[in-house]
Amino acid sequence: LSDLARPTMRDVAALAGVSLKTVSRVVNGATNVDPVLAGKVRRAVAQLNFRPNQTASSLRRGDGRSMTIGLMLEDAANPFSASIYREVEDAATMQGFAVLAGSLDEDPARERELAAALLRRRVDGLIIAPASEDHSYLRHEQELGTPMVFIDRPPRLLAADSVLSDNREGATAAVEHLISHGHRRIAYLGDFTRIATAQERYAGYASALGSIDPELVAQDLHTAEEAEAACASLLELDDPPTALFSEQNLVTIGCVRALRAAGAQHQVALAGFDDFALADLLEPPVTVVAQNPAEIGRRAAELLLRRIDGDERKPVATTVATRLIERGSGEISPPARLRST
């Protein structure tokens, strides 16, 4: 790997026998250039394998755009984040933007570090699935004109755009579905209570149920293993739940495992928040409230790009509907003696 010097516009200009500015015009597709000179320039570009340095260009350019947007995800490896990533990428690419992304792993410190890293690189806008509960540290940046759209969870202590699932509504729908099948003892299994979406989904569970038996509530479950253990305990109660509402993907999977280990997968009903691959191939197939991460990603990207384009309306809060998908596990009835209605 010899370190030759990378050709610059200067080199192209010299080879083509024109001025630097003419090269700049041709490279940027200006129309008012003598076709003869333009031809010479293009030939020189090809011969030298010249690649414009977009970072230098954006430094000098009037609008100062880097043509790059920042995307802060919970974890790029999880399917929810990954499908948001993909939609954002597609929308961005279509308009010539590249995507600089990173994962937060529920760590507020990581959120601030990543934001700083992206901002040092002068991204033109930010899409944030936040881990922290205080976004005031972004206010100055926002005032400087960097637009930001929050996804999955709302901004706190900052007025900004958001694109969120209707978490409360979706949870209520799932629990009401279980109630309509005759269940009264419905357990809640969910993630960290400090997570905004978990709070909302718990609120939806609570409001559908009216009164809550604290014995049936297991919170702060963050992995499938934790959920499996918690679920196993619930099933061993003297008066066990006849149905489970699981607040999150990994928790749902933990429940599936625990039910199966107890041989109860056809006795105890299960409805989970968030869909997952192959849910329809499990036995029984798993009933879920599906979010629409692709739609969230698309809407967020479109909104951000409009903001970058100069849209200065006040912040908008967009809600993306959830959808109950009945597959079997949520339509199991309780034992006859325990049936309500």
Add this chain to the structure above:
Amino acid sequence: LSDLARPTMRDVAALAGVSLKTVSRVVNGATNVDPVLAGKVRRAVAQLNFRPNQTASSLRRGDGRSMTIGLMLEDAANPFSASIYREVEDAATMQGFAVLAGSLDEDPARERELAAALLRRRVDGLIIAPASEDHSYLRHEQELGTPMVFIDRPPRLLAADSVLSDNREGATAAVEHLISHGHRRIAYLGDFTRIATAQERYAGYASALGSIDPELVAQDLHTAEEAEAACASLLELDDPPTALFSEQNLVTIGCVRALRAAGAQHQVALAGFDDFALADLLEPPVTVVAQNPAEIGRRAAELLLRRIDGDERKPVATTVATRLIERGSGEISPPARLRST
């Protein structure tokens, strides 16, 4: 969103009453600065909310590093790519690099466009899961000193580092496993024959089997739906296969569906290349040859970062082992009358 001017080092220098260069020194953590002046500078930085412009810095800086690497994936939304992404991100972040990624969707044109977009942004290196079969277009860039590591599929017409699964070996192991359980009529279901990994895995299948019945080979299946249809046809043959070897994730899932639709999931054996979530929760659980995408991502990132650091050894080809995971579907025996050995 008022468009105030973003503070620059000049502004910080003016407020702190020092020279621009002193600010630069403090911001870059130089030690040889009078603590009193450094304090003034830090106060000014905080007061103005100054953020260094890394793109300007890298323009001037000696090494010209953008502290950004480019990552070209098959599809950021699929779990294999997503887990590579995550490992690369972690390795990059640890050394202060950011990741600019994009998806190729098996489109060679998209590969070239994305490479160009990343190179315009002066990424310091490239990790490429290629879609094309000719990478000579990158030679000039490589000679200019941009290191590149190919993953999942090898570079073509270009000498470069690579980190690949042992596709052939893994396929052979899977098919030999089926043979050891008494199967002789083993079908192959796989993706586009132009994809290098599919070629390797087919070669592994062929070499394990010795002789091939073309009736049992279904290729160019790219979606679960196509695979399901192809699998259904195979099951309806006069002399149907007693076992299936599936070359790829989505194909495996198509097979699972087809087997289930035919009620044959406990009669016909199935071994798939590439693991997937919940494979162990299906009925029967699916036997696979697992790749190790995390390991591929980690190795590729480490290698690339070493190259960026100046390592100029000649290209190395790294192989990451696969692992046969016996879960049940691959251990089904053929009907007695058809049993070999």
Add this chain to the structure above:
DNA sequence: CTGTTAGCGCTTTCAG
């Protein structure tokens, strides 16, 4: 230890 000068690669004036 600090400041001045030059200039990274490019685009913006603004004059020819």
Add this chain to the structure above:
DNA sequence: CTGAAAGCGCTAACAG
């Protein structure tokens, strides 16, 4: 339609 000069925000090189 073209080019020369200036400068984006920052750091290298050198002088004080």
